[in-house]
Amino acid sequence: MTRRIIMSMFTGATLLASTLLGASPAQAADVPAEFADVPAEFGTDWHDPVTAAPPVTRPDTASCEVTVAEARFRDFTPYQGAYAPPQGCGDRWSKVVLRLDGKVKGRQYDRLGHLHVGGVEILRTSTPQPSPDGIEWSVEKDVTRYSPTLRSPQPVEMLIGNVVDDTYTGVIDVKVTLTFYSPAEASPAEKHPAAQPPTPTPDRVLPLAPGTTLTTPRNSERIVAEVYATGSGGGCEEYWYLTVPGSAPYSCRADDGPYREVQITVDGRLAGIAAPFPTVWTGGWSNPFLWYVVPGPRAFDIKPIEYDLTPFAGLLNDGRPHRVEVSVAGLPEGRPGWSTPVNVLVWQDHGRERVTGGLTAHRAGDLANSSVHTPGARHRVDTDGAHRLTVAGYVDTSHGRVTTTVSRSLATSSVHRWTDGETTDALDATWTDTETITVDGRGPARTTHAHRTYTMDGTTTLGAADRLRTVLTLGDRATVVVSRGGHRTTWSRLDDTYSGDATYTADVPRDQRHAVGTTTERYRLYGPSGCHDRSLTAVQGVLTEDSDRCRTGTGAAPAQGQVSR
Structure with missing residues (x-):
C-alpha cells in the first residue's frame, strides 16, 4: 500500500x-x-x-456575558453578526474570557475556524472529529488584550469551513460567548x-x-x-x-x-x-x-x-x-x-x-x-x-x-x-x-x-x-x-x-x-x-x-x- x-x-x-x-x-x-x-x-x-x-x-468580581456568535456550519458560508458591548460592566474590564462550546455527531473531518470582531482575529481554532453518537467540547481563551475593539459595537464574522453530504454528515454546532469582569478597586499608585x-x-x-x-x-x-x-x-x-x-x-x-x-x-x-x-x-x-x-x-x-x-x-x-x-x-x-x-x-x-x-x-x-x-x-x-x-x-x-x-x-x-x-x-x-x-x-x-x-x-x-x-x-x-x-x-x-x-x-x-x-x-x-x-x-x-x-x-x-x- x-x-x-x-x-x-x-x-x-x-x-x-x-x-x-x-x-x-x-x-x-x-x-x-x-x-x-x-x-x-x-x-x-x-x-x-x-x-x-x-x-x-x-x-472574583462582578461579570456580564455577551453571546458573540451562534451558528451551525455545514458549508463555507461565514456567520455574519453584530457585537454590542455588555451593559452594566462599564467599559474597562480586569479580564475578558472567550468561551466556545461546540457539538457534532456522525462523520466529519477536522476543520479549521476563526472568529473576527471588528476585523480583529480573536480566535483561531480547529475541531475534533466526532463519534457516530456525537461529542461536545469547549475552548476558553483570555482575550483581554482585545478590549479596545470590544468597547464599541462591531461586526462579527465566524467561519468553520465544512462539507456535509451523504458521507460526511457532521454539522458543526457552536456558540461563542464573552464574559467581562469588572476591575477590582485600584490602589493609589495604580491611579497614577x-x-x-x-x-x-x-x-x-x-x-x-x-x-x-x-x-x-x-x-x-x-x-x-x-x-x-x-x-x-x-x-x-x-x-x-x-x-x-x-x-x-x-x-x-x-x-x-x-x-x-x-x-x-x-x-x-x-x-x-x-x-x-x-x-x-x-x-x-x-x-x-x-x-x-x-x-x-x-x-x-x-x-x-x-x-x-x-x-x-x-x-x-x-x-x-x-x-x-x-x-x-x-x-x-x-x-x-x-x-x-x-x-x-x-x-x-x-x-x-x-x-x-x-x-x-x-x-x-x-x-x-x-x-x-x-x-x-x-x-x-x-x-x-x-x-x-x-x-x-x-x-x-x-x-x-x-x-x-x-x-x-x-x-x-x-x-x-x-x-x-x-x-x-x-x-x-x-x-x-x-x-x-x-x-x-x-x-x-x-x-x-x-x-x-x-x-x-x-x-x-x-x-x-x-x-x-x-x-x-x-x-x-x-x-x-x-x-x-x-x-x-x-x-x-x-x-x-x-x-x-x-x-x-x-x-x-x-x-x-x-x-x-x-x-x-x-x-x-x-x-x-x-x-x-x-x-x-x-x-x-x-x-x-x-x-x-x-x-x-x-x-x-x-x-x-x-x-x-
Whole structure:
C-alpha cells in the first residue's frame, strides 16, 4: 500500500473517509488489564475531547456575558453578526474570557475556524472529529488584550469551513460567548498611570488585511504584531515538517526541504523572525484514533506568534502608511497552505501628541538551511537550519527616552526516514526559538528572556494484514524569565507533552478496523504564583486517568534551571 493511503495527512479524503466509517489502533491485548470497563476496541462513542491545559483564571468580581456568535456550519458560508458591548460592566474590564462550546455527531473531518470582531482575529481554532453518537467540547481563551475593539459595537464574522453530504454528515454546532469582569478597586499608585509602564492591555488593536498598509497613531510608544500562522488545508504545507528536497522520492517535496520560518517586514526590511509551531490537527499522522479524546498541543487554541516592533516605532509614527507584511521562508513559490492574519497592538503615550524616535541597530544573520537526502532501503533526510536577528530603536516619550532591543535566534534539527512506498515513515525533529527583549527607560532596564522548544518524534508503519500503527510524541516547552536591573522579578516554566499509540486495519469498513489506541498528555506550568500539573490518559476512547499532582502535593516546582520530565 502506498503513501497515498497511509498518510491521509497529505491527501485527506482517502483514509479519513474509511477511518470515520471504520476504525482500529495497537491490539486488543494491548489494553491494560486494570481497565476492566475499557472496551477492547473503539466503538461508536467515546469520551468528549479534553485537554490537560489549565483553565483560564477568573477574577472574583462582578461579570456580564455577551453571546458573540451562534451558528451551525455545514458549508463555507461565514456567520455574519453584530457585537454590542455588555451593559452594566462599564467599559474597562480586569479580564475578558472567550468561551466556545461546540457539538457534532456522525462523520466529519477536522476543520479549521476563526472568529473576527471588528476585523480583529480573536480566535483561531480547529475541531475534533466526532463519534457516530456525537461529542461536545469547549475552548476558553483570555482575550483581554482585545478590549479596545470590544468597547464599541462591531461586526462579527465566524467561519468553520465544512462539507456535509451523504458521507460526511457532521454539522458543526457552536456558540461563542464573552464574559467581562469588572476591575477590582485600584490602589493609589495604580491611579497614577503616568508613573507606570505600559499596561498589558493596548490602547488600539489594528487588523491588517493582506495587501493593506499600516498607519499607527503618531504617539505610539509600543507596537506589537501578532500573527496567527497556520499551515493547513489538506496539502503538503499542513505537514510542512515532513517535506523533502526535490531530488528525494517522496510524496511531498519542497526545493529547500522542511525548514519554515515566519517572517515579518516593515517597508521591506526584516523586522521579526519566528519558528512556526508544528500543530497537528485531529486527523493528523494518518490516525484520527490518536486524537479522539486528547488533542495535540494547541490544536483547539492556536496561539499567535508575537513580534515586538517597537524598535520601528519612530519610523511608523510619521503619519504615513507603511507596508507590514508576513511571509513564510522555505515555502515553495506558488504553493498554497499558509494562513497568516495579522493584528497590530498599539500602546500610546497619552502625555504627548507625537512620539519621535529612530532605529539604531539592525543585524540580520544569513539564513542557514541544509537539507541532505541520503538514498537507501530507508531513505533519510537530515535538515539543519538557523537564523538570527537583532533590532534596536528608541522613542522619546513624555516620560523620557525609552530604548528597546529585540534579539531572536531560531534553530531547527530534524531527521526524516522512510522506506520505498512510504510504508514506514518516521520523523524526529526539534525547533528552538529564543528571544530576548530589553527595554531601557522608566528606571532600571527590564529584560524578558523566552526560550521555546517544540519537539516531534513519530513513526507510522503499515504492517502485516494492513495494520497501520502510529506512535507519536509531541512537546511544547517554554521558559520565560523577567528581570529588572539585573534581578529576576518573575518567571514561568511550561512543559506540555503528548504521547499516543494507535493501530487499526486500513482501507476496510469500520466494523472491520479493530481500532485500539492509548493517548496521554501531561501539562506542567510552574511560576511564582503556583503550579499546574495535570495528566490525562485515554484508552479506546475511555478516559482512564485525570490527575492533578499539584493538588495532591506531588507536583512541586522544579529547581531553577530544570524542568522535570
